[in-house]
Amino acid sequence: MATGTPRVWLVRAGRHGERASWALDNQVAGGGFKEVDDLTRAATRDAVAGLVRAAFPDAKANLVANYAGQLWALRERITVGDIVVMPMKTSGQIAIGKVVGGYRHLTDPDPERRHVRPVQWLRTDVPRTAIKQDLLYTLGAFLTICEVSRNDGAWRMAQVLESGHDPGSRPALARATLAAADVPQAGDVEADASPAVDVERYARDRITSTLIEHYAGHKLEHLVAAVLRAEGFACTVTKASGDGGVDVFAGRGPFGLDSPRLVVQVKSDANPVGVDVVQKLQGALSSHGADQALLVAWGGLNGNAQALLINQHFRIRVWDADDLIDAVCRNYLRLPDEIRAELPLKQVWVLVEEDAP
Structure with a gap:
């Protein structure tokens, strides 16, 4: 040292x-x-x-x-x-x-x-x-x-x-x-x-590291869209710039016009996002007439942003890196072949070790 x-x-x-x-x-x-x-x-x-x-x-x-x-x-x-x-x-x-x-x-x-x-x-x-x-x-x-x-x-x-x-x-x-x-x-x-x-935590961290290497920036928006499609949504990914605070539009039905209709903002930066991002998403939720919003914040939220969302539980959902990994894992077999090739995963069983007090 x-x-x-x-x-x-x-x-x-x-x-x-x-x-x-x-x-x-x-x-x-x-x-x-x-x-x-x-x-x-x-x-x-x-x-x-x-x-x-x-x-x-x-x-x-x-x-x-x-x-x-x-x-x-x-x-x-x-x-x-x-x-x-x-x-x-x-x-x-x-x-x-x-x-x-x-x-x-x-x-x-x-x-x-x-x-x-x-x-x-x-x-x-x-x-x-x-x-x-x-x-x-x-x-x-x-x-x-x-x-x-x-x-x-x-x-x-x-x-x-x-x-x-x-x-x-x-x-x-x-x-x-x-x-x-x-x-x-x-x-x-x-x-x-x-x-x-903690083998589970170690494995998750390895997945997290590999995922962001392959899907940093605009590409992460396509991964989020693929996960939402696997969960039954029809999705449209917006252009890389000038998106008006919306990276993905998602909805039910063949054209994605049925409820619930989502506006999705994706932030791949490792820093926790702040109030400005949340406020922009709130504005997009209103202006697009969406039912709900999803904020994918790879680095999570800072304290002020968390406080702003306290009363938005049924309107805005937040996924951090762990939440996105959970969504990828539960939909893994339904994801496109190219994604599974870039992110090869295998489920295994391990003995649970007891934690210290």
Whole structure:
């Protein structure tokens, strides 16, 4: 890690992201490990391990070491000024903040909301599409708490915090062997206790990366139209410029004139779209006499745009990258042969790995 670059820590918000909103609202990171007592007086890693053993008396040594490593990182190794990254499963975006205080054990009635560090959340809407594949793989570990360091991860996340974009590894580090498994370790956890990777999330990120390589810009509009045709709509893709805020017209019936009639706007940029795009789509919805509108925002929406759409649930639907991938997958066998050739997918069954607390 370069001198002056803060350390970066992945701190999850629960198996299903259930603590994310609470963490953002209360300016904290952490939680989980509900069985483990207050760590305030546990001044050494061995003392933390003792609390873990007391909480899990029948646990194997590897599990105790794993949990103790994560909690010791939360208790001591994370320092004020370090960067915290929190993936949010509910929105598909990533929150990034800076640690502003030491370990705290809260008295929250929910035991999943007690082991925390105070954090100032600085970005809460970074799309996964703004982060390159190798770093996304690092963020795909099942551990609740671990350091992000491989592949120049600390410097790159600092750049994401500043600019919203991952520039990739710096040249000197890019020459290193990046093909090796890039699963971060949790504190002092032994090598044989290294965490599994969220295979589903990793596979989805690979699909996302490949899809945008083939369908960036105007071509993404044709993919969206193909998906809507597979779902029973007749579609017309407008010209690449001068479209008046509508990229695709879609409707039922042989000519696409029957309800529901949709106006569709497609934004392939990795940045979250703002209020201006939403307002333009609202205008197109009215001026074209459409029943509903679909906004395909590859990078999602920023906070102001989300607030503007709160009362538009039955008028405007938003698809981010994950939603579009879902639509592609559920219609895959009905998509044109050329699309399936460019985006070859195969359904497989994998064993579900258990998440850390």
